[in-house]
Amino acid sequence: MPEIRDSLACIHTEVVACARCPRLVAWREEAAARPPLRFRGQDYWARPVPGFGDARARLLVLGLAPAAHGGNRTGRVFTGDRSGDWLYRALHRAGFASQPTSEHLDDGLRLRDCYVAAAVRCAPPDNRPAIDERDRCMPYLVRELAALARLRVIVALGGFAWDAALRALRGRGVATPSPRPRFGHGAEAAVGAYLLIGSYHPSQQNTFTGRLREADFDAVFARSRAAVEG
Numbered sequence: 001m002p003e004i005r006d007s008l009a010c011i012h013t014e015v016v017a018c019a020r021c022p023r024l025v026a027w028r029e030e031a032a033a034r035p036p037l038r039f040r041g042q043d044y045w046a047r048p049v050p051g052f053g054d055a056r057a058r059l060l061v062l063g064l065a066p067a068a069h070g071g072n073r074t075g076r077v078f079t080g081d082r083s084g085d086w087l088y089r090a091l092h093r094a095g096f097a098s099q100p101t102s103e104h105l106d107d108g109l110r111l112r113d114c115y116v117a118a119a120v121r122c123a124p125p126d127n128r129p130a131i132d133e134r135d136r137c138m139p140y141l142v143r144e145l146a147a148l149a150r151l152r153v154i155v156a157l158g159g160f161a162w163d164a165a166l167r168a169l170r171g172r173g174v175a176t177p178s179p180r181p182r183f184g185h186g187a188e189a190a191v192g193a194y195l196l197i198g199s200y201h202p203s204q205q206n207t208f209t210g211r212l213r214e215a216d217f218d219a220v221f222a223r224s225r226a227a228v229e230g
Helices: 008-016 022-033 082-093 131-147 159-171 214-229
Strands: 059-063 114-118 153-157 188-191 194-199
Touching: 008 131, 059 082, 059 131, 059 159, 082 214, 114 131, 131 159, 153 159, 153 214, 159 194, 194 214
Parallel strands: 059 114, 059 153, 153 194
Antiparallel strands: 188 194
């Protein structure tokens, strides 16, 4: 009997309505109620942030969680913060994004052959989700993997996302390699029919210190482009 797939629209609706993690609900709402001066007077999304992109994507980019004053403010993952500036510039250069900027929901950004999501859908305190919060969010990622029928490549931004991707693939019924693949920038692992690629997260901690350079970030998406086309 053929598999009956969720629609991404159905998953999005359930994500946005989710209130499974009391700590994250409280934090996302507190961040919205006490914004920094540069965002004062703006209406915050202050809800879980769904995935975003092309339903026919062959590339999934997986981050950690929305930023308190990025996705939690704008309602779109990696939008309105410096990490998103880095990500969408790189995706644009690789031909996966229609423009190199991501400022708000109605800024015209469109993704081509690419879908972007986070392992945890609510902004966590100090950008550190708890293990139980990750696990409560995991079913959404598992369902997105199933809904993205053409998916071939997953780019994990950081070790947390790498681990979440492996767990979600296992939850999807995909056999994961043994020994468990280790995260690193440019690391690759064949996991069933998928190619998992690791990249340092474009957080300010990595970009300001030079740990992640734009040329190295571009190399990850050039490899992703070659893999989806190969």
